Amino acid sequence: MTASLAGYLADGGAPLYSAAKHGIVGLLRSLKNDVAKYNIALSVVAPAITLTPLITSSGRRSSTDPAEWAASMVKRGLAINKAETVGLAVAHLINIGMQAKGQGLLLQKDKVVDVERGLAKSREMWMGKEMLDVFRGGSNALKAQSKI
Structure with a gap:
């Protein structure tokens, strides 16, 4: 799926766009394990501004040449x-x-980082151990209930 940098880091000026891209990231997180059962690796590519003709065809840019606009x-x-x-990144x-399952590739300045992996590794740091344990307990209980 295609999200955007705005799907991870919202900025003012485009709330509907940002909300839509956050929705794609949320869809990845909520479906990645379910669809993996069917041998589908759900992942996200989240590019920041990318040089395409859309840059100038949107009517908001003064230059008609995307490369000229990008250079400025x-x-x-x-x-x-x-x-x-x-x-x-898509290729x-x-x-x-299936190793792509759950990856959220953020692209910025032609560099790539898996944001989802970083968030998963640092979850205890930003949630705290107690809250993470509570989350895991509830998550496991819901998984067990859905198997009944």
Whole structure:
């Protein structure tokens, strides 16, 4: 599925877009284990701004040349991806098959990081041990109930 940087880090100015992209990330988190039973590896690619013709066709940009617009934005400090980077991330997920299950690849400045893996590894740090144990207990109880 395709989310966006806005699906992980919301910023002002586009609340509906950000909410939609957060929904995609939530769908990944809630369905990844269920669909894996059917040999489906659900994952997300979440690119930041990516250089495509859509950049200038939206009517909000002054330049009609995407490369020219991108160059001016990079000079101002904005990180921009090449479309090829997004394509390579998707190809990588396809190539690794079921190992892609649950991955949330954030792409920024043509670099990639698995945000979902980082969040999972640091869960105790941001939830606290007690809250994480409570969550796991409730989650396990619900899983056991659904098998009855």
